Amino acid sequence: MxxxxxxxxxxxxxxxxxxxxxxxxxxxxxxxxxxxxxxxxxxxxxxxxxxxxxxxxxxxxxxxxxxxxxxxxxxxxxxxxxxxxxxxxxxxxxxxxxxxxxxxxxxxxxxxxxxxxxxxxxGKLISADEEIIHRYDFKLNLYSQKLYKNEKEICVTPKEYLLFKLFIENPGKAFTRDELLNIVWGYDFFGDPKIVDVNIRRLRTKIEENPSAPKYIETVWGTGYRWNDEKEG
Structure with missing residues (x-):
């Protein structure tokens, strides 16, 4: 509808x-x-x-x-x-x-x-398949808000979950730090903007094989971050 x-x-x-x-x-x-x-x-x-x-x-x-x-x-x-x-x-x-x-x-x-x-x-429930997003070896369950890699659950914080969800729903899109701050933390957040980088770094340690050379969440120099969609398929 x-x-x-x-x-x-x-x-x-x-x-x-x-x-x-x-x-x-x-x-x-x-x-x-x-x-x-x-x-x-x-x-x-x-x-x-x-x-x-x-x-x-x-x-x-x-x-x-x-x-x-x-x-x-x-x-x-x-x-x-x-x-x-x-x-x-x-x-x-x-x-x-x-x-x-x-x-x-x-x-x-x-x-x-x-x-x-x-x-x-x-008046109906969305099917279980529609509640799950797949990317590479990852599976994100929108109903339980749980993240899996190779069927193994990865423990993430609420902010890390929201960041991951935003990236995989928008593969290839470059988000500025301000955009990530406004979307994930809210437009009235008054803390240190570096909190974005801190959470990205923590998320990378959980999902990347080599966090210092990430292949999923890429740094866009001078802008922010994006999900690497070139690996899709």
Missing amino acids: DKKVLIVEDENSIRGFLRINFQRNDFIVIEASSAEEGLRKAILEKPHIAVLDVMLPGMDGFSLCKNLRGRFPEMGIIMLTARNQDMDKIMGLEQGADDYLVKPFNPLELMLRVKAIIRRIE
């Missing part, structure tokens, strides 16, 4: 960031900067997923969530907030939200949660 997502967020930069990530995952994106506008567009467009900011001008995200849930029982709803308060989470879920993420959030984590909701909406 054509997947539609409604993004209700009053901050232009965050809304644009979400739009780009959803479009990369083949969603039709509908945008609104207020709850009132979001409700009108939801009635007209009938999106499958709604991503709602809690703090909105006028009607807040909780009220919009309750309204949408009453009108669209099968719609997937994810709440976004800058506040990490348990009461906010409870309130969002009580108003009918399916899930809840605190800013700054990881865009890949958001997509995994959205994917789970889409499966529910479609």
